[in-house]
Amino acid sequence: MIDLAQLLRARAGEQYALYERYVNPQMARVLRTIGFDRPYARAEGCLLFDQEGRDYLDMLSGWGVFNIGRNHPAAIKMITDLLASQSPNLVQMDAPLLAGLLAEALVRHAPAGLEAVHFTNSGTETTEAALKFARYATKRTRLLACRNGYHGLTYGSLSMMGSDFFREGFGPFLPGCHTVPFNDLGALERELAPGNVAAFITEPIQGNGVIIPDRNYLSEAKRLCERHGTLLIVDEIQTGLGRTGTLFACDRRCSRRSITRWTGA
Numbered sequence: 452m453i454d455l456a457q458l459l460r461a462r463a464g465e466q467y468a469l470y471e472r473y474v475n476p477q478m479a480r481v482l483r484t485i486g487f488d489r490p491y492a493r494a495e496g497c498l499l500f501d502q503e504g505r506d507y508l509d510m511l512s513g514w515g516v517f518n519i520g521r522n523h524p525a526a527i528k529m530i531t532d533l534l535a536s537q538s539p540n541l542v543q544m545d546a547p548l549l550a551g552l553l554a555e556a557l558v559r560h561a562p563a564g565l566e567a568v569h570f571t572n573s574g575t576e577t578t579e580a581a582l583k584f585a586r587y588a589t590k591r592t593r594l595l596a597c598r599n600g601y602h603g604l605t606y607g608s609l610s611m612m613g614s615d616f617f618r619e620g621f622g623p624f625l626p627g628c629h630t631v632p633f634n635d636l637g638a639l640e641r642e643l644a645p646g647n648v649a650a651f652i653t654e655p656i657q658g659n660g661v662i663i664p665d666r667n668y669l670s671e672a673k674r675l676c677e678r679h680g681t682l683l684i685v686d687e688i689q690t691g692l693g694r695t696g697t698l699f700a701c702d703r704r705c706s707r708r709s710i711t712r713w714t715g716a
């Protein structure tokens with residue numbers, strides 16, 4: 452069996468050469484050019500450490516995925532406890548206890564009306580699933596997103612992409628996908644009015660530029676969607692859990708009742 456710790460020690464410092472040879476030569480060159488080619492050896496909380504023990508404050512935080520910091524002791528304990536428990540993982544066909552427990556906890560904290568959970572492996576896969584649910588449930592095909600929005604890089608998500616930068620060279624995309632300006636309820640209503648839009652997808656705060664809409668944008672968009680039979684998909688992948696001051700970002704603008712649920716006030 453491979454001794455992982457020994458392997459990592461023996462090959463320490465080779466990461467950029469290996470990445471350049473086997474993964475993405477251009478990325479390795481870019482990192483070298485901008486001076487980001489540090490051979491990080493360890494990470495803790497918001498800090499990265501190189502082989503000499505110098506620390507670096509990681510302001511990118513994995514584009515926001517390290518919400519609780521890297522290698523948080525509670526997360527390590529949870530994962531090692533699970534592995535030690537020899538859980539019967541990925542039994543086909545089965546209804547896993549852990550999935551049920553996590554779904555139960557999420558539903559308990561989710562905004563009212565969200566009563567079931569569909570698990571996915573990534574943000575873009577979540578978008579894909581939401582678009583499929585929407586088309587299937589409404590029997591409509593048109594899909595609406597916001598300009599400057601970002602929902603992932605697989606084909607469905609890319610079809611809903613609000614900027615051309617990521618799309619160049621990858622077309623054609625899914626038919627029936629359109630964009631409206633972010634934070635523009637008039638434009639949204641005009642698109643919804645024909646009654647043929649399956650779903651409108653938006654971020655509560657646009658990650659690209661950190662653009663915060665008017666206070667009532669999300670609640671009014673919800674009202675318009677309900678009036679025209681369109682499903683509202685709130686993409687909270689970048690805003691994450693608790694990053695905007697409430698557990699779910701869509702609750703930021705909601706009633707005091709739902710806000711007090713998180714704070715216990």
Ligand SMILES: Cc1ncc(COP(=O)(O)O)c(C=O)c1O
Pocket residue numbers: 514573574575576578601602603604654658686687688689690
């Ligand atoms: C708002 C939003 N939606 C979707 C995604 C896609 O997530 P992933 O990179 O996990 O596919 C991202 C990624 O940054 C995002 O910011």
